[in-house]
Amino acid sequence: MARYFKNFYISNLFMKNALILIMIFISTFASGIYAQNSQMQEKQTSHDRFAQSDRYKDLKEIYDWRQYTYSPIDRRNPGWCGFASFVIPGLGQAINNEWGRAIGFFLGSTIAGTSMNNFIRDSYIDYYPYWKYDVYKAVAFGAITLGLDIWSIIDAVRITKVKNMHYRSLFSDNIELSVTPSLMGVPIWGGSITNVLGVSFSITM
Numbered sequence: 001m002a003r004y005f006k007n008f009y010i011s012n013l014f015m016k017n018a019l020i021l022i023m024i025f026i027s028t029f030a031s032g033i034y035a036q037n038s039q040m041q042e043k044q045t046s047h048d049r050f051a052q053s054d055r056y057k058d059l060k061e062i063y064d065w066r067q068y069t070y071s072p073i074d075r076r077n078p079g080w081c082g083f084a085s086f087v088i089p090g091l092g093q094a095i096n097n098e099w100g101r102a103i104g105f106f107l108g109s110t111i112a113g114t115s116m117n118n119f120i121r122d123s124y125i126d127y128y129p130y131w132k133y134d135v136y137k138a139v140a141f142g143a144i145t146l147g148l149d150i151w152s153i154i155d156a157v158r159i160t161k162v163k164n165m166h167y168r169s170l171f172s173d174n175i176e177l178s179v180t181p182s183l184m185g186v187p188i189w190g191g192s193i194t195n196v197l198g199v200s201f202s203i204t205m
Helices: 002-040 044-049 078-087 091-095 099-125 130-173
Strands: 176-187 193-204
Touching: 078 091, 078 130, 091 099, 091 130, 099 130
Parallel strands: none
Antiparallel strands: 176 193
16 A cells, blocks of 8 residues: 555656646747747738739848848859849849849840940941040940849849748748647556656647
8 A cells, every 4th residue: 555655646746747847848839939929920911911922022021131041941042143143134033033024134234235335336437526425325335234234133132032031931831830748658666657648749841
């Protein structure tokens, strides 16, 4: 009889300690979720509105490219997309499926660059004082071409960063954590086994 009460006392003590630890864990986990939800509350409305959109025009209202940090799960490298737009204006945008912006940068840079070359050629043909006006026009269109090329590079980098952040958000939304109670047998003194209430965790990706 004394052995029975001894085992019963140990079992109850173990279960109390286990329940205390479970309650501490659940409260910590719940407070973390509450804090995260509070931080995202300001952007929740716009996030729901553009949840199904993959357009940079919509995504830039949700994600700030300045807050981007590299992650191994990123789909594209911002530096390489910027380099692609350096080689061919608009190519970085096309890689990110922003075809409207890609065509706009490509046509704008092509037209401005062609105009610059034409005025440079005319400056060698025309006589004074007409050739100096061709030089002025060539310089103006050259500045426009350079500005469009730089803008295309910066724009491609920003688009890539924003879309990488959107992809991470979709990836994290697919991770589910489930908590279920469980009953397990735990050996105690004397070789006997007692049932102890526990918690099991399951992560689905």
